[in-house]
Amino acid sequence: MLKHEKIWLTVSSVMIIGFMIATGIQTFAFGMGPPSETERVDPQKVDEHEVFSEPGVYEVGENKYEVVMTLEIFSFNPGDIEIPAGSEVTFKMTSKDVTHGFQIAGTNVNAMVMPGYIQTITQTFDEPGEYLILCNEYCGSGHQLMATTITVV
Amino acid sequence: MKINRLDARLSLAHFYVAFGSILFAGLLGLLQTLVRSELITLPSWINYYQILTGHGVVMALVFTTYFIFGFFYASVAKSTGEFTNKQRKAGWIGFWLLTGGLVLAALMIALNKATVLYTFYAPLQASPFFYIALALIIIGTYFGAFAVISRYRLWKKEHPGEKTPLLAYMAVATLVLWLIATIGVVAAVLFQFLPWAFGWTDTINVALTRTLFWYFGHPLVYFWLLPAYMAWYVMVPKIIGGKVFSDQLARFSFVLFILFSIPVGFHHQLLESGIGEGWKFFQVILTFAVILPSLMTAFALFSTFEIAGRQKGGKGLFGWFKKLPWGDVRFLAPFMGMLIFIPAGAGGIINASHQLNQIVHNTIWVTGHFHITVGGTVAVTFFGISYWIIPHLKGRILTKKMNKIGIYQTVLWAVGMGIMSSAMHISGLLGNPRRTQMTSYNGHEVASSWGAYEMAHAVGGTLLVISLVLFVIVLINLAFFAPKGNEEFPIAEELNPTQQTPNWLENWKLWIGIVFALIFIAYTLPIIDIINNSPPGSSGFKYW
Ligand code: HEM
Ligand SMILES: [Cu+2]
Ligand SMILES: [Cu+2]
Numbered sequence: 049m050l051k052h053e054k055i056w057l058t059v060s061s062v063m064i065i066g067f068m069i070a071t072g073i074q075t076f077a078f079g080m081g082p083p084s085e086t087e088r089v090d091p092q093k094v095d096e097h098e099v100f101s102e103p104g105v106y107e108v109g110e111n112k113y114e115v116v117m118t119l120e121i122f123s124f125n126p127g128d129i130e131i132p133a134g135s136e137v138t139f140k141m142t143s144k145d146v147t148h149g150f151q152i153a154g155t156n157v158n159a160m161v162m163p164g165y166i167q168t169i170t171q172t173f174d175e176p177g178e179y180l181i182l183c184n185e186y187c188g189s190g191h192q193l194m195a196t197t198i199t200v201v
Numbered sequence: 202m203k204i205n206r207l208d209a210r211l212s213l214a215h216f217y218v219a220f221g222s223i224l225f226a227g228l229l230g231l232l233q234t235l236v237r238s239e240l241i242t243l244p245s246w247i248n249y250y251q252i253l254t255g256h257g258v259v260m261a262l263v264f265t266t267y268f269i270f271g272f273f274y275a276s277v278a279k280s281t282g283e284f285t286n287k288q289r290k291a292g293w294i295g296f297w298l299l300t301g302g303l304v305l306a307a308l309m310i311a312l313n314k315a316t317v318l319y320t321f322y323a324p325l326q327a328s329p330f331f332y333i334a335l336a337l338i339i340i341g342t343y344f345g346a347f348a349v350i351s352r353y354r355l356w357k358k359e360h361p362g363e364k365t366p367l368l369a370y371m372a373v374a375t376l377v378l379w380l381i382a383t384i385g386v387v388a389a390v391l392f393q394f395l396p397w398a399f400g401w402t403d404t405i406n407v408a409l410t411r412t413l414f415w416y417f418g419h420p421l422v423y424f425w426l427l428p429a430y431m432a433w434y435v436m437v438p439k440i441i442g443g444k445v446f447s448d449q450l451a452r453f454s455f456v457l458f459i460l461f462s463i464p465v466g467f468h469h470q471l472l473e474s475g476i477g478e479g480w481k482f483f484q485v486i487l488t489f490a491v492i493l494p495s496l497m498t499a500f501a502l503f504s505t506f507e508i509a510g511r512q513k514g515g516k517g518l519f520g521w522f523k524k525l526p527w528g529d530v531r532f533l534a535p536f537m538g539m540l541i542f543i544p545a546g547a548g549g550i551i552n553a554s555h556q557l558n559q560i561v562h563n564t565i566w567v568t569g570h571f572h573i574t575v576g577g578t579v580a581v582t583f584f585g586i587s588y589w590i591i592p593h594l595k596g597r598i599l600t601k602k603m604n605k606i607g608i609y610q611t612v613l614w615a616v617g618m619g620i621m622s623s624a625m626h627i628s629g630l631l632g633n634p635r636r637t638q639m640t641s642y643n644g645h646e647v648a649s650s651w652g653a654y655e656m657a658h659a660v661g662g663t664l665l666v667i668s669l670v671l672f673v674i675v676l677i678n679l680a681f682f683a684p685k686g687n688e689e690f691p692i693a694e695e696l697n698p699t700q701q702t703p704n705w706l707e708n709w710k711l712w713i714g715i716v717f718a719l720i721f722i723a724y725t726l727p728i729i730d731i732i733n734n735s736p737p738g739s740s741g742f743k744y745w
């Protein structure tokens with residue numbers, strides 16, 4: 049192997065190992081791993097589920113909210129959510145039919161919501177404004193209509 | 202060695218379908234940009250997602266597969282000698298199975314019975330004939346793989362103790378990767394989708410289908426990329442008057458691709474429930490490992506360029522760069538592909554990084570990413586190959602005039618892809634989702650910031666389609682009208698031909714064993730968990 053080739057491969061390897069360590073630290077030390085909920089539900093019986101039978105916005109602590117949400121073509125339930133600025137919101141979601149996406153444009157909130165599984169994701173909303181929530185997984189011919197808002201006041 | 206006429210015919214049949222497909226799917230792509238930017242509205246008899254399914258299936262599965270097999274048949278026939286009758290027959294059976302699958306899939310999509318996009322995520326349920334079509338396409342490739350691999354084995358038998366031709370080795374390595382990768386999608390289609398679509402089973406395990414799909418989906422991108430690497434390692438050096446930098450390094454990088462490109466599918470499922478964080482992280486680590494062979498390739502290629510440029514009298518640190526044959530489309534096109542791969546590869550690292558994925562997942566950033574990887578790097582390298590391989594196979598030559606149009610075509614493609622993909626990347630970061638017919642979202646403020654980028658997609662898309670039309674015109678000329686002659690099939694010699702390639706590189710049992718061990722470690726426990734702790738399955742939905 050040539051000298052330059054050795055240098056190149058060493059630098060490359062160090063860089064790659066750096067990426068591995070960085071993602072590892074962020075995931076395990078800072079708890080910034082991607083949403084990976086493993087709790088299951090019966091997709092045929094979401095309406096009878098103890099939590100998902102009553103979708104809605106619940107205050108669970110000081111400045112802490114839980115949004116229990118079901119996704120179904122082509123809507124989010126509840127929609128047009130309102131919460132006070134500075135609150136930490138945990139979205140707890142499942143799908144009643146096909147796989148949907150849950151994305152809040154302009155934030156880091158992004159998760160897949162599959163039938164049979166619960167998905168949770170937490171976000172603190174400091175900036176007041178009307179945020180756009182949209183489905184970002186193709187779910188049928190009305191997919192582009194599947195959107196709602198969360199207003200931070 | 203001249204390619205036998207019968208082998209040339211087999212190869213050409215694949216190329217013709219590939220070229221027709223890319224032109225057709227390119228038009229669909231342009232339509233998509235026009236609809237998304239609201240420049241046109243579709244008539245009521247066709248649905249946006251039908252067009253998108255067609256574009257995805259034809260580009261990702263049809264164009265690439267036909268091109269790659271056309272290229273492999275020609276490369277193997279050239280480097281190891283003509284196929285036996287039996288092998289050639291297997292090649293033709295493969296061609297007709299592929300074509301049957303293509304026709305059936307196209308029919309189902311056209312009839313709006315399979316509007317499930319090319320990833321066919323359950324529980325959206327297409328007509329069973331769509332899944333049969335996919336199975337036919339894959340079985341067809343198995344016949345093709347048999348032809349190529351058995352020709353390679355025959356060569357080894359005919360030349361005991363000799364080092365196999367590099368081109369044939371690379372084709373076989375790519376097919377080994379393909380055979381192992383397709384196990385996932387074959388299992389999903391045969392054991393999950395077909396019984397469910399026919400109604401023999403009521404429900405389907407959604408998480409399992411997605412996991413099996415992406416077990417296949419990631420190595421699929423290396424199945425596209427490795428043939429481009431073949432052209433970079435073996436053909437480009439000859440075109441610029443250089444040599445293969447290191448035969449051993451080239452083979453070793455292909456082996457590394459087989460090892461690390463398969464057990465990494467979870468990086469497409471990072472935002473999904475049902476797969477533990479630890480397993481996702483493990484596969485992200487392996488994903489990063491696959492960067493290494495690409496960086497090895499980059500080094501080898503640029504060394505080749507430098508050595509060749511200096512031999513032609515290039516002086517100083519970068520003088521050799523000017524000595525490269527920029528006016529030769531056979532060089533310019535693959536070089537453009539390499540250049541595009543620099544940002545494309547960097548984008549891939551971003552996508553694979555756990556946390557960054559959260560920002561880009563399912564936004565049109567991702568679409569931008571694979572349009573510069575497969576639509577940029579791979580496609581433009583394939584254009585470069587086409588310009589000499591078609592005349593070679595037809596006993597004609599690449600004329601100066603066609604070369605010139607080819608250069609315009611290449612530049613137009615790079616510019617068009619540059620415009621469209623940059624706009625996709627940027628607006629994806631702003632939240633613009635992929636796979637959606639309309640991005641205005643009732644005029645919401647965030648959504649209105651995407652409008653200008655959608656316009657840029659349409660501008661880029663228009664340039665791309667013009668480029669494709671030029672491409673097809675040149676190829677028709679090269680296949681049927683160019684002067685008769687002998688266009689070179691460029692295969693470079695080694696820089697140090699005495700260098701013996703060690704036997705371990707040719708030890709397929711070893712590599713296949715290691716890759717299965719890695720797959721076993723990366724997938725067994727999560728899959729057992731997905732099956733054993735599965736929620737009740739989902740029935741099928743046809744929401745289009
Ligand atoms: C004329 C050139 C092309 C244009 C104008 C074009 C345009 C587009 C657009 C706008 C989308 C996204 C639509 C959406 O998500 O709503 C798309 C998706 C896609 N394109 Fe292209 N494209 C072109 C060439 C290619 C090439 C050469 C390939 C690969 C060989 C390719 C593969 C794909 C794939 C796999 C998708 C994803 C489909 C899906 O999300 O289901 N495209 N294309
Ligand atoms: Cu949707
Ligand atoms: Cu991947």
